[in-house]
Amino acid sequence: MRRLFYLVLTLLVGGVSLGWFLSAPPELPSDDVARGGDAEAGALVFAAAGCASCHLAPGAEKTGLPVLAGGKAFASDFGTFYAPNISSHPEEGIGAWSDAALYRAIVDGVSPDGAYYYPAFPTHAYRLSTPQDMRDLIAYLRTLPADAAASKTHDTRFPFTIRRGLWAWRVMFAPKDWHRETGSPELERGRYLVEALGHCAECHTPRNALGGLQSAYWLAGAPALVGDGRVPGLRPDQLDWSVDDIAEYLSSGFTPEYDVAGGEMAEVVENTSQLTDADRRAIAMYLKALPASQ
């Protein structure tokens, strides 16, 4: 009996230690990976990635440079998560973070203290971005105003409070590579905007019980994150709009029947309306090239 007890104890301690070792967060990248971006180019990356839609304070005025004070709530089955302050404030925001720390935060989803971020932050999409776009985004973020609002603590419960456990979530559910083969350079830009920066799948794809995206139903529609409605599917049999129609919608919010985007999609259109026509058409072409839903 005692031998069994010691055996189980050893296995437990060994297992936890192994898990701790395996789940160690990645190191900080070197400085030259993260530095030297172009803030003007970064403004477009910022729009395509939709940072303002989550990190602006609720009800913030949309005039002038965005003040990314955070505070917006994202309710889920695992608790309510609050977007942090990522303004350039040196204490409450990212003002004192090195470029390398900021790069690792966005691309690896790890805080300067080495803690994993919850997947409410779609780092698993952003990690598919080009390093240059990330450098440019960092340079742009540095130009934004500071705000002293303290970031709110997430309202979640055990076991989801153990951030180290998110390593396992990522191993299981974070995509390792592009979802779609494109087969042509024209579709590569669309794929990049949809799968990496735009992270459209976060709303438009259904999730499993642990909150991972169900990739078999990629962009095929999902229950609304809050309330009873549905986020529509974007596959060609679900969305019969033409490339022109989709590009127009992403520019003005007008549907082909001249209804106007509302709710979360209106915020998306505020971002996509800042992109170039070519980029909006690229997104549309990617969507039209998706296979029909099952």
Add this chain to the structure above:
Amino acid sequence: MLRGIALGTLIAFGATHVAAQDVNGAIKARKAHMTLYSYNLGILGDMVKGKTDYDAALAASVAADLAKLSTTEQSSYWPAGSDNVTLTSTRTLPKALENVDDMMKITADMGAAATTLAGVAGDGLDALQGAFGPVAQSCGACHKPYRGPRN
């Protein structure tokens, strides 16, 4: 006394029935109003996009109609109980009905933008395109906070 109770019950029943009519009637009326918006916006929008040829007289008259539509008194469209939690026939969020004053302010903004558009819609395609954008944005100003998703 019994007659009084009976009469009171009848009136109360009648009143709630009328109130229910009001809610359903208001929902139908506001949907019809939005349809009229989209019809007129469509004619102008197709010219703005280049899908149809610019026609100064048509643009001016349609824009004038849009301005008239967006400056009608619309507060009675939003009675209590006409939200998407109480009913399935509407996408209006409950917080819209708690903020009818704000919705009327947004409606007034749309009216102002549509009136500006009506003033220049007949003056050439460039003028039409320039004034069309603010009208489109004013639609989103209400839809974003106050309309829920499709079911």
